[in-house]
Amino acid sequence: MAVVKTIQEKCKSCYACIRNCPVRAIKVTDKQAQILPERCISCGNCVRICAQKAKQIESDWQRISEMLEKKRRQPVIAILAPSFRVAFPEFSVGQVIMALKAIGFNEVEPVTKGIELTVPVYREYLARVEKTTVISSYCPAVVMLIQKHMPELIPNLAPIDSAVLALAKYLKLQNRENRVVFIGPCVAKKEEARDENLVGVLDGVLTFREIREIWQEKGIRPAIYKTPLSWEESLTELFPVSGGLLRNLGIKGRDYNLELAVVEGKDECLKVLQAVKRGEFNGKFLDILFCRGCIDGPEIASPLEFYGRKSLLFSQQRSSQPPVQGLKVAGLDLSRRYINKYQPLPEPSEHDIREILKFTQKINPEDELNCGACGYESCREKARAVYQGLAEIHMCLPYLLNLSQGEIEYYKDRLRNLDRAKPMLSLERILGDLPEVAHIKALSERAAQSDSTILITGESGVGKEVLAQAIHYLSPRANGPFIAINCAALPEMLLESELFGYEEGAFTGARKGGKPGKFELANGGTLLLDEIGDLPLTMQAKLLRVLQERVIERVGGTKSIKVDIRIIAATNQDLKKMVAEGRFRADLYYRLNVIGIHIPPLRDRIKDLPRLIDIIGEKLYREKGITPKVIAKETLDLLMTYHWPGNIRELENVLERSMYLAEGSVVRPEHLPSYLFEKDLPKRRVQIKPLKDAVRELEKELIEAALAEAGGNKVLASELLGIPRATLYLRLKEFGWLSEN
Numbered sequence: 001m002a003v004v005k006t007i008q009e010k011c012k013s014c015y016a017c018i019r020n021c022p023v024r025a026i027k028v029t030d031k032q033a034q035i036l037p038e039r040c041i042s043c044g045n046c047v048r049i050c051a052q053k054a055k056q057i058e059s060d061w062q063r064i065s066e067m068l069e070k071k072r073r074q075p076v077i078a079i080l081a082p083s084f085r086v087a088f089p090e091f092s093v094g095q096v097i098m099a100l101k102a103i104g105f106n107e108v109e110p111v112t113k114g115i116e117l118t119v120p121v122y123r124e125y126l127a128r129v130e131k132t133t134v135i136s137s138y139c140p141a142v143v144m145l146i147q148k149h150m151p152e153l154i155p156n157l158a159p160i161d162s163a164v165l166a167l168a169k170y171l172k173l174q175n176r177e178n179r180v181v182f183i184g185p186c187v188a189k190k191e192e193a194r195d196e197n198l199v200g201v202l203d204g205v206l207t208f209r210e211i212r213e214i215w216q217e218k219g220i221r222p223a224i225y226k227t228p229l230s231w232e233e234s235l236t237e238l239f240p241v242s243g244g245l246l247r248n249l250g251i252k253g254r255d256y257n258l259e260l261a262v263v264e265g266k267d268e269c270l271k272v273l274q275a276v277k278r279g280e281f282n283g284k285f286l287d288i289l290f291c292r293g294c295i296d297g298p299e300i301a302s303p304l305e306f307y308g309r310k311s312l313l314f315s316q317q318r319s320s321q322p323p324v325q326g327l328k329v330a331g332l333d334l335s336r337r338y339i340n341k342y343q344p345l346p347e348p349s350e351h352d353i354r355e356i357l358k359f360t361q362k363i364n365p366e367d368e369l370n371c372g373a374c375g376y377e378s379c380r381e382k383a384r385a386v387y388q389g390l391a392e393i394h395m396c397l398p399y400l401l402n403l404s405q406g407e408i409e410y411y412k413d414r415l416r417n418l419d420r421a422k423p424m425l426s427l428e429r430i431l432g433d434l435p436e437v438a439h440i441k442a443l444s445e446r447a448a449q450s451d452s453t454i455l456i457t458g459e460s461g462v463g464k465e466v467l468a469q470a471i472h473y474l475s476p477r478a479n480g481p482f483i484a485i486n487c488a489a490l491p492e493m494l495l496e497s498e499l500f501g502y503e504e505g506a507f508t509g510a511r512k513g514g515k516p517g518k519f520e521l522a523n524g525g526t527l528l529l530d531e532i533g534d535l536p537l538t539m540q541a542k543l544l545r546v547l548q549e550r551v552i553e554r555v556g557g558t559k560s561i562k563v564d565i566r567i568i569a570a571t572n573q574d575l576k577k578m579v580a581e582g583r584f585r586a587d588l589y590y591r592l593n594v595i596g597i598h599i600p601p602l603r604d605r606i607k608d609l610p611r612l613i614d615i616i617g618e619k620l621y622r623e624k625g626i627t628p629k630v631i632a633k634e635t636l637d638l639l640m641t642y643h644w645p646g647n648i649r650e651l652e653n654v655l656e657r658s659m660y661l662a663e664g665s666v667v668r669p670e671h672l673p674s675y676l677f678e679k680d681l682p683k684r685r686v687q688i689k690p691l692k693d694a695v696r697e698l699e700k701e702l703i704e705a706a707l708a709e710a711g712g713n714k715v716l717a718s719e720l721l722g723i724p725r726a727t728l729y730l731r732l733k734e735f736g737w738l739s740e741n
C-alpha cells in the first residue's frame, strides 16, 4: 500500500505530480493520477507540488493514540529528528518536549543519540571496505530508490541502520516493552517503518505537520511551558543539513585519498547514482540525501524558508564542535539488509512508440513539440509511459486543442450540410494506397463520373456497401439520396413492395394513400441493391425492365412512374456461376455488370491492416465513444497472420471487443479473442451424409455458437459470422428459432 494517496475528487489532471515524480510512479487512469506503491519511493515531491492538495499522506495517528492508551504497560517514546529545531523555531527545546509529553508520550529522545550509535559502525565499515563506493543509508527515500529502481546498487548501500532505526533498536534493547514513534519532516520514513525487513523496529511515524495539527486539535500550546529542560549541544545537530554525516564522522577526502561526495536534492541524487551505476563515479563515499537535507523535508511545516532554516541551525552551534566520539553498546546489532524490490515495466519497441505517437498526430519528428504539458519531458517519453500503462493516450495538450478546433469545424460543416448526409470515408481512406488496389481506385473514380450501372463483388464484409456510398458521393448525384436495400433480407412479396412501393388497397394491410418504394425514394440519386444474388427470379425480370426502361409501377398500380436513378448492385456470390446454373438471369447479369469492381478479401491485402486499424479506431471513437488504443507490435503481428474470413467487418468487431477488454491504453495479444490463435484445431471425425444436410448442420452450430458468444445479441452475432443481420434473421426463421412476428 502506498504511503501517499490521491484524493480523487481533488485531482484536476494538471499532471504536476507526474512532472515532479523522479521515479515515474504515477499512473493516470480516467484522468486521475494514482500512485503506484510498487514504484513510489515516498519522497513526498508530489505532495509538495500539488496545488490542489490532492495528495494525502497515510496517517499513523489512530494506531499511535491506541498505543498511548496502553502506555503504562508499554511506554511510548517519541524520538525527535534533529531538524525539529528549525521546524518549530518559535519554541525552545524544552517547550517542544513538554508539548509532546502533553500529547501522551512517556519520553522524548533526540535522534542525535542514534547518530552517536551509528558513527562508530560507519567509521569501521569505511575503513574496512575497499574499491566500492559506499552509499550512506540514512535517507529512506534514497534506500527505497535503490531497492525499487536501481537494485544493482544494493551492494553499495552501507549495510548499517540509520540513526532513527539505531535509536529505536537501542530503546527496545533497554526495555522490550518500549514502543517507539519517530517524529520528523520525512514521508519516506513512514514507508521505511513498514519495510518487511524492519518489522517491530519502529511502531509509528508522525510528521512535524501532523504534530502541529495534533497540538491544535488538543489545544496544546507549547509556548505556555516555562521549563529549563534542554538537550546538550553537539555536532550531531548539523546532521539534517547536507554533509552532516561526514562532519559527524570527522572524515575528509584526504583521509582516504579518494573522492567523497555530498549530494542533495532529487535531480543530483539521480545523476550521481546513475554515474555510480555506469562506473563513472569511483569515490569512496556518498553522503546522500534526497531532499536538500532533512531541513527541507516535505513535512517540515516550518514558518521559516529553507535558507532561514539552514542559517538558524548553524547559528545555534555556538562553538565549533569536535567530531562525534560515538557510542558503542554491547548486544546492539545495527546491521541492515536490503531487499531487491525492482519490478520492471515492459519496454516498447520503436514500432510501438511510433504507433502511439501517431494517435496524437505526431507523424514526423517536427510534430513532436516536447512541450511537457503531459508531465513527461518529451513526446517519446510520454509514448513510452502510454505503452507501460502509466499514461493515457490523449494526455496531449496541443493535440486536444487541435482536436477541439477540428470538432468545431466538423460541426460547422455538419450545420452547413444538414440536408445531405456525407459519406463516412473517402475513396483514399477506403482503399488505401497498395498497388493491389490502385486499379480499383481508378475504376471507381471513373465509374463515379458516369451514370452506368455498377456491379461490386467481393466476400462478405470487404466493404462493398462502403465503396458504393463513396462512389455515390463522388458522382454528380451526390446531392441526391443514397438508398440501400438488402435483397436477401425480405421475402419475395415484401421485397417487391419495398422496391416498387404500392398503391392504397393493393393488398390486405396496405397503408392508406399507398407508399413509395426504394426506386422512387432514390430518384435523383443512387440505389444500392445489396446481396443481388439473392434476388428471386421473378423479381430479376422486373428489375431488368426497370434497368431497360427506367420506369416502375407500384404494386397494385397501373401508372408508370419515371425514375432517374443510378443502380449499384453488390454481391458476395459468384453471379457468373449462378448464370451457368440457371439461377441468375444472364441478361440481367450483363445489364448490371456494365462496370464490374471486385474488392479483394482482406487477407489478400493484409499489408493494409495497420492503416485500416487506424481508420476503424477513429470510427469506433466517433460513433461509439471507445477511446482509441494502441495495438502493440506483437498484437499486430498476430492480426497480420490471421486469415480474416469475415474481412473488415470481422476486423472491426475484433478491434471493438479488444479495445473494451484492454484496461490500459495498449491492446496486447491477451485481449484478442482466442479463436484468432486456434490455427490447428483437432480434426473432427466426419460422418458421411448428404452435403446439403451437413452444411445445414454446421450452419446451425455456427449460428448457435455465435449467438452464445454474443450473449444473444443478434447484431453482434451476425458480425461475428460475417453475414448481414437480415441473413441471420432469415436463417433463424428457417431453423424455427424465431417466430414469424
Ligand SMILES: Nc1ncnc2c1ncn2[C@@H]1O[C@H](COP(=O)(O)OP(=O)(O)OP(=O)(O)O)[C@@H](O)[C@H]1O
Pocket: 425, 429, 430, 431, 458, 459, 460, 461, 462, 463, 464, 465, 466, 467, 530, 570, 571, 572, 612, 615, 616, 648, 649, 652, 722, 723, 724
Ligand atoms: N475501407 C474500410 N475502412 C473502414 N471500415 C470499413 C471499410 N470497408 C468496410 N468497412 C466496415 O466494415 C463493415 C462491413 O462493410 P460493408 O457492409 O460495406 O461490407 P460488405 O462487403 O457490403 O458486406 P456484406 O457483403 O456482408 O454486405 C462496415 O462496418 C464498414 O463500415
